[in-house]
Amino acid sequence: xxxxxxxxxxxxxxxxxxxxxxxxxxxxxxxxxxxxxxxxxxxxxxxxxxxxxxxxxxxxxxxxxxxxxxxxxxxxxxxxxxxxxxxxxxxxxxxxxxxxxxxxxxxxxxxxxxxxxxxxxxxxxxxxxxxxxxxxxxxxxxxxxxxxxxxxxxxxxxxxxxxxxxxxxxxxxxxxxxxxxxxxxxxxxxxxxxxxxxxxxxxxxxxxxxxxxxxxxxxxxxxxxxxxxxxxxxxxxxxxxxxxxxxxxxxxxxxxxxxxxxxxxxxxxxxxxxxxxxxxxxxxxxxxxxxxxxxxxxxxxxxxxxxxxxxxxxxxxxxxxxxxxxxxxxxxxx
Amino acid sequence: xxxxxxxxxxxxxxxxxxxxxxxxxxxxxxxxxxxxxxxxxxxxxxxxxxxxxxxxxxxxxxxxxxxxxxxxxxxxxxxxxxxxxxxxxxxxxxxxxxxxxxxxxxxxxxxxxxxxxxxxxxxxxxxxxxxxxxxxxxxxxxxxxxxxxxxxxxxxxxxxxxxxxxxxxxxxxxxxxxxxxxxxxxxxxxxxxxxxxxxxxxxxxxxxxxxxxxxxxxxxxxxxxxxxxxxxxxxxxxxxxxxxxxxxxxxxxxxxxxxxxxxxxxxxxxxxxxxxxxxxxxxxxxxxxxxxxxxxxxxxxxxxxxxxx
Ligand code: SF4
Ligand code: SF4
Numbered sequence: 235x236x237x238x239x240x241x242x243x244x245x246x247x248x249x250x251x252x253x254x255x256x257x258x259x260x261x262x263x264x265x266x267x268x269x270x271x272x273x274x275x276x277x278x279x280x281x282x283x284x285x286x287x288x289x290x291x292x293x294x295x296x297x298x299x300x301x302x303x304x305x306x307x308x309x310x311x312x313x314x315x316x317x318x319x320x321x322x323x324x325x326x327x328x329x330x331x332x333x334x335x336x337x338x339x340x341x342x343x344x345x346x347x348x349x350x351x352x353x354x355x356x357x358x359x360x361x362x363x364x365x366x367x368x369x370x371x372x373x374x375x376x377x378x379x380x381x382x383x384x385x386x387x388x389x390x391x392x393x394x395x396x397x398x399x400x401x402x403x404x405x406x407x408x409x410x411x412x413x414x415x416x417x418x419x420x421x422x423x424x425x426x427x428x429x430x431x432x433x434x435x436x437x438x439x440x441x442x443x444x445x446x447x448x449x450x451x452x453x454x455x456x457x458x459x460x461x462x463x464x465x466x467x468x469x470x471x472x473x474x475x476x477x478x479x480x481x482x483x484x485x486x487x488x489x490x491x492x493x494x495x496x497x498x499x500x501x502x503x504x505x506x507x508x509x510x511x512x513x514x515x516x517x518x519x520x521x522x523x524x525x526x527x528x529x530x531x532x533x534x535x536x537x538x539x540x541x542x543x544x545x546x547x548x549x550x551x552x553x554x555x556x557x558x559x560x561x562x563x564x565x566x567x568x
Numbered sequence: 569x570x571x572x573x574x575x576x577x578x579x580x581x582x583x584x585x586x587x588x589x590x591x592x593x594x595x596x597x598x599x600x601x602x603x604x605x606x607x608x609x610x611x612x613x614x615x616x617x618x619x620x621x622x623x624x625x626x627x628x629x630x631x632x633x634x635x636x637x638x639x640x641x642x643x644x645x646x647x648x649x650x651x652x653x654x655x656x657x658x659x660x661x662x663x664x665x666x667x668x669x670x671x672x673x674x675x676x677x678x679x680x681x682x683x684x685x686x687x688x689x690x691x692x693x694x695x696x697x698x699x700x701x702x703x704x705x706x707x708x709x710x711x712x713x714x715x716x717x718x719x720x721x722x723x724x725x726x727x728x729x730x731x732x733x734x735x736x737x738x739x740x741x742x743x744x745x746x747x748x749x750x751x752x753x754x755x756x757x758x759x760x761x762x763x764x765x766x767x768x769x770x771x772x773x774x775x776x777x778x779x780x781x782x783x784x785x786x787x788x789x790x791x792x793x794x795x796x797x798x799x800x801x802x803x804x805x806x807x808x809x810x811x812x813x814x815x816x817x818x819x820x821x822x823x824x825x826x827x828x829x830x831x832x833x834x835x836x837x838x839x840x841x842x843x844x845x846x847x848x849x850x851x852x853x854x855x856x857x858x859x860x861x862x863x864x865x866x867x868x869x870x871x872x873x874x875x876x877x
Binding site: 281286288304312344347350355358360364367406410416417429430431434435439458461545563 | 575628630636637639647649707710711712713714715716731732733734735736737739740741742743744745746747748749750753754755756833835836837838839840841842843846847849850852853854856857858859860861862863864865867868869870871872
């Protein structure tokens, strides 16, 4: 019979018959082939899934800013508690600004922005977007209160409490966005659901550290520098193990624009962290810190956009839907 | 860990699990593609009844399919697949059909004259009317943050257009690529299984319009029995390709409320071969996110522990 994906003739391109996946273009140097080329059937090569309708700037931006804000709240709380007022202030302002922007991006992306408040109609644990909305409803005002109290220098008790509470919620804000995109049928997002929160946690740490390095005096950025190094290690390590475990659906990370972005993210994050490590010791610490910070901020953004676009690409090619599911069926039957 | 049958696995009482105390039986579609003639009456009837806007006319070159796929403005989609096959050599489909006793009374089975030349490969035409599957575990419904998508008393899955805020989360969540956002209007749209007609005791417009009863509407239990019977008779008649898709409550979405009899692999029709509701893994996702959050907190604490140089 025709249509069986495993015995289709090569080049069988008749409508409805087997389409082979696009020839794979490997762009990275010395990357190992993770899976052999697969043959599979599809309906005129059309995608099975509907790719996300989310605008990249809005939603990848949302992922990025959420991470920046969440980890900044940690630096803010730490700076506040350990007597590093300049570090604390820049982190508080960063958290408040980033979370406000991210909320604006989220609302802007809605098909019906005026109905944003419908997000708060229900509390729904099965919907990461519902949980995230409630989390932000709690978190955003805390960051604003923390920043406002710091700037005007009044209501210090309220400010301290808000800073501490934002620091507690911050890590959740930074990592829930991984669940947000993993809880979809998008192959390259869903299959990474175990490691992606760690990737995002690391990326959030490097972004927040980057902002602190740019904005705070070198003398107070010791923790930010260490956070940059630890965050970079977490991000890069988790991403590698994620790709290794994902098999075929890791391919979109290695091709086209996502690949370029993720390569850039890797270089900027690793380089930025290395520079940050040195920034405390050299005479040109201020300038080094600024360069390191800018690299870390850009690297984290590139990572979010790369992950976002790779997911969209994986939804747009039926190969990533059909082949893993066929394998799963064969394993179950065999 | 999965939460019993709330997120994954067989769920015999979907309406009950959604909180309806005295729900009518679960209703659904059985689409028997072996008798589909590709007339697209279902597509037209659906658009008419539901006032679904026109979404462009485009000649695709995909056989007779210029509709292309399900979407915000297409709630029934007839797929056309042309295949060269040697089906004529082993099975006389007309003979098989005669023995099946399925021809409508108007065209007495014996009067159909086979036109296929001996021993030649034949062009086989597969036609199938696709629709929202009204999953037992519907990812679209699970992830909808506004509660716009809801489970009806008939066990179907429906969008409430006055609540949807167009967040778009349901779109990539659906493992079948069914629901989509209408660009100019911003909200998400899909088949409602004619919720308005069901409420009035009528069958959905597509099933009503289908001239060959390829689309059958009824209580899901009944449809499943009928489909099992149909597929075994087709198999016995030598149509070994016949298979049910989405009929089993043990599949990755707990079974479809709208399921199919297909004559080839699902992916040939543009259907995923083994769909799984994404929320099956949600508890695992939250657990990993929690661990990652704790790691991030620990990482921050570690960053502050060391005295500054
Ligand atoms: S097929 Fe897709 S849109 Fe239809 S109920 Fe299932 S998940 Fe929802
Ligand atoms: S787009 Fe509408 S129906 Fe879909 S998840 Fe968002 S609110 Fe729910």
